[in-house]
Amino acid sequence: MAKRVGIEVSLAISEAVKLAQVDAVAAYPITPQTHIVEHLSELVAEGELDAAFIPVESEHSAMSVCAGTSAxxxxxxxxxxxxxxxxxxxxxxxxxxxxxxxxxxxxNRALSGPISIWNDHSDIMSVRDTGWIAIFAENGQEAFDLTLQSFKIAEDHRVLLPISVNIDGFTLSHVIEPHEFLDQEEVNRFLPEYKPAVQLNPDDPVSMGAVGVPEIYAEAKKCQDEVLKGSITVIKEVFAEFAEMFGREYKVVETYQAEGAETLLLTMGSVGETAMEAIDQLRAAGRKVGLVRLRLWRPFPAADLRAAVRGIKTLAVIDRAVSFGGTGGPVAGEVRSALYSVKDAPYVASFITGLGGRDITVDDFIGMANQAEAMAKANEIHEYKMIGVRE
Amino acid sequence: MTKKFNEKAWHEYDLGFMVSRPGCSAEYRTGDWRSQQPQTNKDKCIKCGVCYLVCPEGAIQLAADGTYDFDLEHCKGCGICATECWTGCISMVEEGE
Incomplete structure (x- = not known):
């Protein structure tokens, strides 16, 4: 096993991208993502990564260039x-x-306005329905491992879909953590060279992005949805293969102290680490409380979630984005929808907190667990509550 | 028998709904989009070919006698040929008249 390296999470991600031996990077710097692409540009400039680094004038251009290089x-x-x-x-x-x-x-960073450079999940929630696979990392090691695994998932010919690996801005991107790196030989064993199913080639021409007339548009959308939903099989296979090779296990829905729990908190991203501390304190006090950490946001792992919450009484979903004018946080809405037809489904409390860089403390999590249990006991009809807002 | 493009199930199309056979757009009949169709008074036609050059759909073809015929399965009835015709021999006529 490779040695542990203390390194900023952003740089660890760049190193993972280098180990994946990418051919092309097109990106525009934006806080708090900057260090990732800055380091990649250095790696290319220094000849450590044999890739085209394509500077662009905007993110619209960055993604357009990526479409071209990938095609x-x-x-x-x-x-x-x-x-x-x-x-x-x-x-x-x-x-x-x-x-x-x-x-x-x-x-992940809050959206304007007011302008905020700090962390929440409003950016990824705003692109929920774009059709990308969306995975969340909780710490630096996960960010490194999931970056490598993402190439393998995305490039599987049963998938061939883009993936976003979500890391909390600053909370993860700018902290120095110990990472167990893989070496190039290990990565090569896990991640084979990318073999496109089809590519733009003048000798064998195809047109990508042709018009979808009414006679085929619905079939195109159905196909996209089926492939995205089906990708969960490949995601699980790749997680299993990674665990087999390197010993670090990933699941689409992770649980912590969920055994025998009557109440579960549900988080996505780095706040899961704080929530685990709260769970430890609640368990020490004899409370039957555990944690669900949603790793996969799209495709939504509904069956795995149902299995994870089976038999519990109360589920407290913590969202870090507002769906303005809606009936709950975006994650809570999805969770309620997945559980609605389940007999004896748990009471689902929706809490929105941690917006625009506001910390969520251990006490906040304990408070939300208490509040959710009280609401469930009273069978309180509610849509969502914002936690930690001055009233 | 190969299915037509509008008969396939969602999983029977090329990856990403790309077009892998050049020229297959000709299979898509755009003629029924038309509300007016071009008619030619061939006595006035000087066989210059301007209509052929300006047709955005490639729906105008050279006939054996040097004049031009209209492919009404693809002509969308835009009327550019009638506007550009030097002698005014093409006129646009309401469909169904």
Whole structure:
């Protein structure tokens, strides 16, 4: 096993991208993603990574260039955040429709306005329906491992879809953590060379992105949805293969102290680490409380979630984005929908918190667990509550 | 028998709904989009070929006598040929008249 290296998470991601031996990177710097692409540009400039690093004038161009390089058969990577992701929006929809397996890191950051450079999940939630696979990392090691695994998932010919690896801005991107790196030989054993199913080639011409007349548009959308839903099989296979080779196990829905729990908290991303501390304290006090950490956001792992919450009484979903004018946080809405037809489904409390860089503390999690249990006991009809807001 | 493009199930199309056979757009009949169709007074036609050059759909073909015929399965009835015709021999006529 390779040695542990203390390194900033952003740089660890760049090193993972280098180990994946990408052919092309097109990206535009934006806080808090900047260090990732800055380091990649250095690696290319210093000759350590044999790739085309294509500087562009905007994120719209970055994703457009990525579409081109991927269509030409290049293993393609980019990274962005917040407003940058919003500016890519138009092209984001086209990438999965064309079945281009681009890997993108999103250093999650709040959307304007007011302008905020700090972390929440409003950026990724705003692109929920673009058709990308979306995976969340909880710490630096996960970010490194999931970046490598993402290339293998995306490029599998049963998938051929783009993936976003979501890491919390600053909370992950700018902290120095110990990482167990893999060496090039290990990565090569796990991640074979990218073999495109089809690529742009003048000797064997194809047209990508042709018009979808009413007679075929619905079939195109159905195909995209089926392939995205079916990708969960490949995601699980790749996670299993990675665990087999390197000993670090990943699941689409992770649980912590869920055995015998009556109440579960549900988080996505780095706050799961704080929530685990809260769970430890609650368990020490004799409370039957555990944690569900949703790793896979798209395709939504509904069956795995149902299995994870079977038999519990209360589920407290913590969202880090607002669906303005809606009936709950975006994750809570999805969770409620997945559980609605389940007999004896748990009471689902929706809490929105941690917006625009506001910390969520251990006490906050304990408070939400208490509140959710009280609401469930009273069978309180509610849509969502914002936690930690001055009233 | 190969299915037509609008008869296939969602999983029977090329990857990413790309077009892998050049020229297959000719199979898509755009003629029924038309509300007016071009008619030619061939006595006035000077065989210059301007209509052939300006047709955005390639729906105008050279006939054996040197004049031009219209492919009404693909002509969308845009009327550019009638506007550009030097002698005014092409006129646009309402469909169904």
């Amino acid at each position: 030409a058969g290049a293993r393609t990577y980019t990274a962005t955040s917040s407003q940058g992701l919003a500016l890519m929006n138009e092209i984001l929809f086209i990438i999965p429709a064309l079945r281009l397996p681009i890997v993108m890191t999103i250093a």
